[in-house]
Amino acid sequence: MSSKESIQKKADRALKHAVRDLIKERRANNDKIIVWKNGQVMRISAKKV
Secondary structure (H helix, E strand, O other): OOOOOOHHHHHHHHHHHHHHHHHHHHHHHOOEEEEEEOOEEEEEEHHHO
């Protein structure tokens, strides 16, 4: 990782990793993921993501 990389790019990469790990965990436990879609809160199966 370059020390000249912007803090915004580092934060974006960290967020993507965190979401990926969460989805993996939810799939393993057969849990739902809660998302905001079309102005509503929706519960969807992690297997559909």
